[in-house]
Amino acid sequence: MADLRTRWMARLAFLAAAAPIVLLLTVAGLRDSLTLLLTAAAGMAAMLAGAYWFLSHRGFARWLGAVVVLAAPVTVAWLYARQNLIWVVVALAALWAAMVACGRNALARVKHQPVREVPPPHRPFLIMNPRSGGGKVVRFELEKRARELGADVALLTDTPVADLARQALRDGADLLGVAGGDGTQALVAAIAAEAGVPFLVLSAGTRNHFALDLGLDRTDPATGLAALTDGVELRVDLGRAGDRVFVNNVSFGAYAEVVRRPEYRDDKARTTLDVLPDLISGHRGPHLRLRIGDRVVDGPQAVLVSNNPYGTDDVAGLGRRHGLDGGVLGVLAVRGLQLVRSTVTEVTVEADQPEIPVGIDGESVLLPTPVRCTISAGALRVRVPRHRPVPPPELDWVRLRHLALGRA
Structure with a gap:
């Protein structure tokens, strides 16, 4: 059974969700509330249309879309102000914040990924990329600190990362770790999963999405080294696109084409804005067809398949995954103004070309079509520090209802 505090936090979340309706009906009545x-x-529809116009056009048309994006919320606020209802908007925002805070507080008390007690490794081997994250390996003295804890360390140079990992296993390593970007982590994670040895992540990359979803401290990658001496073990899923493993996501269409451009690394924003109009209009790139079970989405401009779905309580839907052990893929596809979202165990991307560019954890590769994406549940043993930040749980209203009723 849920404890008393958890029950009341769940109930307060429902009260905060219902309060805006009561407030609107009390202040404005039924007709004015509608x-x-x-x-x-x-206003929201105009903003979305303006954003799409901005991304899919160039020149004057693009900036016209930007004006619509900015003008829509200003116009809505002006209309509310004319009716002296700005205070209602502020109150609604406060109630929304209270609902999210209470709901997450209740769920955080009951929803935890299980961990396993494990002894420290005897021969840990860490691969470090000194160029990742603007030089975090050097800045945080990761090599020195790891060696002081008894780890063997190899700095990534010209030797392929997979060769380093496999040689370490032949030499008796009982843990593989990476201080680098998500793409490097995926390569080593695949080898660790195949060998059945634990995997360690140090958040020394630029974005560190995998580290974020593991609950690691992204501001100080050295804190991850605590897993060598006082660590626990998680079982997490791995995604597969063809014969390649991904820890975060694999992208097709617009984003994959953008990442493929050589100038993307030096100027991401300008390259993206320059390439997107042709991709969205279908004048560049392969024609894709997405198969999700019996459903077919023809001609999506962008497809993102993730190792477990991104949270639905994130407006963009791409900020954080609230679990890596669900045994499912998350699918997001954009076709014009249509957004397709699904959770499956297998998805296939077909194309009118024999091979297509694919972004695997941010790295551009070419894969033969069709590309079949699957999930390997619990395939990877991940060693994490015993004490680490806990990511906020996704608002799950079914769980909240059970908690509000006093059920476990």
């Missing part, structure tokens, strides 16, 4: 909601919905 008008206010329709005004907000129209």
